[in-house]
Amino acid sequence: MPKLFLLALGLLPWIPAVICEATSGGEHAVLEGQSLTVPCHYEPQYASHVKYWCLGKTREFCTSLARTDGPRSANPAEDKVSISDHKDQLLFSVTMNNLREADSGWYMCGVEIGGMWSADVVTHTHIKVIHGLSVVSSQVSGEEGSSVTVECLYSERYRESEKKWCRSGNSSCLLTGSEGSYEDTSVAISDDRTRTFTITLKKLQLRDSGWYWCYAGQQRIAVSLVVTPRPTTTAVSLTLTPSQSDARLHPPKSISQQSWNSHSHIMVSLLLCASLILLVGMAIMARQLWRRHGPSYPFLERDPEKARISTHCVCDLQNNAVIFHNRDSQDVA
Template identity: 65%
Template sequence: MDEAQLRVWCSAINHLHFPSGFLSEAELSVMEGQSLTVPCHYEPQYAGYVKYWCRGKMRGFCTSLARTDTANPAAGKVSMSDDPVQLVSTVTMSDLKEGDSGWYLCGVELGGAWTADAVTETYIQVIHGMSVVNSRLSGEEGSSVTVECHYSERYRDSQKKWCRTGDWSSCLLTGSEGSYNDTSVAIRDDGSRTFTVTLKNLQMKDTGWYWCCAGQHKEHVHVIVTPRPSTTAVTVTSRPTASLSLAYLPPPKPITKESCNSHSHIMESFLVCASFLILLGLAILVRKLWKRHRQDPMLRQVKMIKARHNEGSGDVGDPQSAAVVFLNRDCQEAYMH
């Protein structure tokens, strides 16, 4: 290679561009038979470019699985979408097998002769065995808790077990229909690589470690039962009771024109009744005074006659000297005539 050719080759090397700023997960693990979603975030300058997903570690030897500009070669198994607003392309791989483990590239196709694509490497490991969603569960005494146990595709037809650690005789197994049920435990296998275990009516003695088993694989689960809160009676004295009763009294009604009118009507009715009672009392008093006034002259006349009779001479029993007194004035006048 002469000096001129060397100068051109070095110039080409200097113009090569290896972009950075493409972010993704470096290593991912997934259970066999399950699906996996990989987000590939990129920088704003790559928003208008084509994104791709391929299997391999080098672009020149990478088998294309999905692109954003054409139909996916592995349609049904792998799909890819792009969101230039959020600056992320999303890859979804479904029904993964153990043979799908390996290196993958998520890239932006820049298309320049001297410009390399912006790529990021991701290693995907497909494993078989078991996993649990939550390995630590807590429930109140008398309640229920449920644990989800996931298993790989090869254990679909295997018998599922729920055991207490250290005691294989405590294991509960699913039957031919893939389920088990009694008063304290219910196990259900839906055949889609997940079986659930529900512990019912928890007791304090249920606290401990358990195994979620499929085939020869098992995952530990720790269950904690908390005591049921006790209800204590609260003694309420007379003062708090009074304050509580006052707290529930209805709020006072606002004073309005209508309420003032109703109050004035009530006062008027009260004044009319009071005036009537006063007049009635005065009438009764006047009547009594009038009767007493009419009787006073007759009483005085009787007293005068008695006094004359006592002063006069003669036999008291003489009927001729006796005076006839009429209390009725009309009868007296009639007699005298």
């Protein structure tokens, strides 16, 4: 029993740190000559601990490459390996520059715990440095008439190789010359002679859509180009309905002598009609007034008896005398 207990204690540092491990990507593939940055996350309780990056799968046989408690470099971008702790983000990052094939292997992100009976918190990452060709984006798109850029990345051994740009299914290709460049009205190719050559497609047309190949030596990688139609501005025409067209008033025409002469007979006719209507109206009105308020004379009486008596009336207007035949007495004025 004591032997088993001692054996268990001796194996504690070798227990994989799966309970509270730091985390990072499992595997990375990168072209030779390029750089790689690996983020390693840790728990908040390890913010003040030392972090490290080493080559190997076990802590005892892991070759240390960088530590956060080590001397800081004046120019980390030029170092083979650099490490930086970002406590506000609870991670530390490791950058490896100018990778070579010999750099392929297993690496370890580690948080140093310290103490005989405490294992470090670690996680493993595999890095594979490959030769060949890759592309930043395997599918690019652009609007008709615009330009797009394709970036093809190659490994170190293809630095001096010929670079070319070909359309799939077409035997003709565009090649970089001795200066590592090519340009015409529609395509420009530039090789920086380190690890990238760039293809710029200018004045895109719809027929340019399709598949293309980036070549570096005998290595090639496919790129899809999609050209979208240019947006068109549609002219809007307004069609007026009859009611709308009637509302469109034209400016009045000026009155001239000719236009007045051509319409004078109409004015005369209107005046005559108005006068006739007025006269007829006045005659009707006079007749109505005469019937209602006109004087009543004996010779106009409609009663026959009254009309008979009135016919015997003799009026001497000159002597101002009136003779009444039907009275018992007569008065002479």
